Amino acid sequence: MAEVVGRSLDVSRDLEDRRPRLAPWTVLLAVVGPGLMVMLADTDAGSVVTAAQSGARFRYVLVLPEILLIPVLYLIQEMTVRLGLTTQRGHGALIRDTFGRGWALVSAATLFVACVGALVTEFAGVAGVGALVGVSRWVSVGVAAAALVSLVLLGRYRRVEHVGIAVGALELLFIPAAFIAHPHVAAMAHDLSHPVVAGSGFSTLLAANVGAVIMPWMIFYQQEAVIDKGRHGLEPRAALRSARLDTATGAVLTQVIMIAVVVASAATLGVARRGAPLGSIGQIASALTPFLGHREAVLFFGLGMIGASVVAALVVTLAGAWGLSEVLGWRHSLNDVPGTAPGFYALAVGGTAIGAVLVLAAPNLVNLSVDVEVLNACLLPVVLGFLLALEARTLPAGVRMRGARRVTTYAVASVVIALGLATVVSTFA
Secondary structure, three states, rough: OOOHHHHHHHHHHHOOOOOOOOHHEEEEEOOOOOOHHHHHOOOOOHHHHHHHHHHHHHHOOOOOHHHHHHHHHHHHHHHHHHHHHHHOOOHHHHHHHHHHHHHHHHHHHHHHHHHHHHHHHHHHHHHHHHHOOOOOOHHHHHHHHHHHHHHHHHHHHHHHHHHHHHHHHHHHHHHHHHHHHHHHHHHHHHHHHOOOOOOOHHHHHHHHHHHHHHHHHHHHHHEEEEEEEHOOOOOOHHHHHHHHHHHHHHHHHHHHHHHHHHHHHHHHHHHHOOOOOOOOOOHHHHHHHHHHHHHHHHHHHHHHHHHHHHHHHHHHHHHHHHHHHHHHHOOOOOOOOOOOOHHHHHHHHHHHHHHHHHHHHOOOHHHHHHHHHHHHHHHHHHHHHHHHHHHHOOOOOOOOOOOOHHHHHHHHHHHHHHHHHHHHHHOOO
């Protein structure tokens, strides 16, 4: 603990350094990446399916919660940025150093459950798109898993990040799909003004949407990623500013994508098949076909889902391997070759293999995806509790939240934690 605080104080003094600042665009290019990549992964296959279910069952009602979750997402992930840049320690390692090995194992168990669930939904997304174009699960999932393993084993953080962002950018195809679906403006305005629906399934889908936005593995990934990426000699204040901009940009983008999926689904499935259950990813795309056309449905939904699934699988794989390696005290940098960090790479490859195998046994990929997001909501009290405690205990006074920002963040986190606890009660009661 003393070592962590000492390191934090050294960085805090660095933050007061008055060295000449670099041009804003130079700073942004040097630091951008971790926030954007983790946010693209946030709109993963499970999130897309959850958003599609939301639009199909309740039309535009859940658009407002998606908007309100933008600052929530930013505030939570920004804490991980400050923790990573200030302490230069990953999330799992910081919990171990601060609270001991026992609590670190609790956090690792939480991470493991979240990652396994997420990997299953990501490969389920790939399998669903494969089925849409006549490719078997064994082929689509096998090719995706092999590609992910190859990319991870090649190492180098920059390479992985560039590929991840490029593939994740396919999610942007959901945005034109929302416009092509011709949403009804009056119906949207009505639903935005009536954000609560009394009836079966609404509270579950609301919890699933919260769980789809704030996921445990995001915190582990981004805190380690800002360290692995490095600051490239940037003045610490400039690095923190750019990392915040990176995170804010990603938070807005991921929620715009989620809203686009809700709107596209509401304008099509929410009109023709409102309340009808969706049994497969192919069924969602098929239901969109009469409104978008077959080619457009496959193009926008299929490629968008591939982007969402692959970038999320990559982030989840690395988050799990990073988090567990930190707790166990193993070397865990992507900039290390497999021979110098065998445990880390074994965890990454093993996690990918487990997710790929489990998805082949899933009977209903849509229900599975929604259930995983509900599970994420159940895990939020543990994850956010650790995050707030670390922010208060490991950061020096000059870097900790103060005033209105602290009050707002704690209030928002408390609401999310309360929702998570309520989800636990309703799920297991």
